[in-house]
Amino acid sequence: MTTAPTLTPADLDFLRSVDSPTIANAIERFKVRPLTDGFVGGQVRCAFPELGPMVGRALTVTMRNPGDRPASREGFWRMWEQLEAMAGPTVLMIADHSGAPHRVAYAGEIMTKLARRLGAVGMVTDGGLRDLAEVRALGFHYFMRYPVVSHANFEIATVGEPIELDGQRIETGDLVHGDANGIVLIPWEIVPELPEAVEKVRSAEAADMAFIDGPEFTLGGFKDRRGYGSGK
Template identity: 25%
Template sequence: MEVGTIQRLPQEIVEGFKGLCTSTIGNVLDDMKIQGVIPNIKPVHHGFSCVGSALTVKEVTGVLGTYTNADFKLGQVIDTTEAGDVVVIDNAGHQVSTWGGIASFAAKNRGVSGLVVDGGVRDLEEIVEFGFPVFSRHVLPISGKGRVKITAMNTVVKIDGVMVSPGDVIVADGTGIVCVPAGVAAEVLKIAREFERQDRMAIEEVKKGLSFSEALKKFAKM
């Protein structure tokens, strides 16, 4: 397995994204001409959300028996995580599970913020019981053992068309997922906070009787 390096941003930047909605961040990324919205991967349970530094994983998949259990080095991945990470797995959207209940428990026990997987997960009831935020393309009971090989960790991966580098900021909520490139994260955070301030002002103005069309003109970024 190829193992790259991860440079995590200062905690105050990453945690600054907590409480910001993905819609607002998506607006900022649009203005900056950055493709960061991951469109087709959704929370596996209502209410799941997470923010953290991307720890990336690359996998390949074949039919049962293509790989050995030893090729599925998920334990090594989890043992490498740090508190506040979001594990981001690129399995090219295959309909096979690469994560389950015990992995969720182990990751949460280490302080991992959540999981984003372009592929599948299983043990949904346990994931919900443990309260570990998971965002996945598929939920199905097909094991990755014998079918999946982890080929790289902390290298650039492609998740639903979006390039994710180790250390990028992942923000995921009920609306969807955004990847904020580490190099512009501080700037995105500053602008997103201003956008949300304007949103709050718009709500107050509408409460006072301002029409929605007038609010759209007055607060262009809402």
């Protein structure tokens, strides 16, 4: 059995100190994936940006709204048991399979409290969630399309299988980083080298902004100096 990678307290402290766009830019320096991969699309939005960055290991689930037949509860217990067994912090990544995500809220205050007790720090879905004031007060992260007032008749269809959220494939165990700008996946193999890459990004951006604000700025000079978008 493959041992799950771990996050040290220092890793967590560092990742929580960096905004998600800077993380995304730093990942590009490693050339480990296409520039069009590794982030959840903009339809999934941060509900509580004041909480700062969210960092955790993904647990992927799919949920659906089966209409008039009684919803199964078997998937709930599989989800909670797997969440409890995972090394934290964790993030529930919920893919809507209802076909009408605007007609169902997949979690609220009680589910959030239980998820938090079992090690989760946030939920991410391309559908709806609810109880925003109560969940904000818990300091628990919500990323979603929109709030929906009713839980309707939803059930959990799959637990731990790969999902897609707004154009991005996500697997259980993926390292998730999200803030007001959205969500990026961090390749585990680069975590030890990420602080140095982040510092290089910050230094380069600070130098660019100083030049743009300075008295010697010209567009030609900026192009000669660095080459915007070149990845240097």
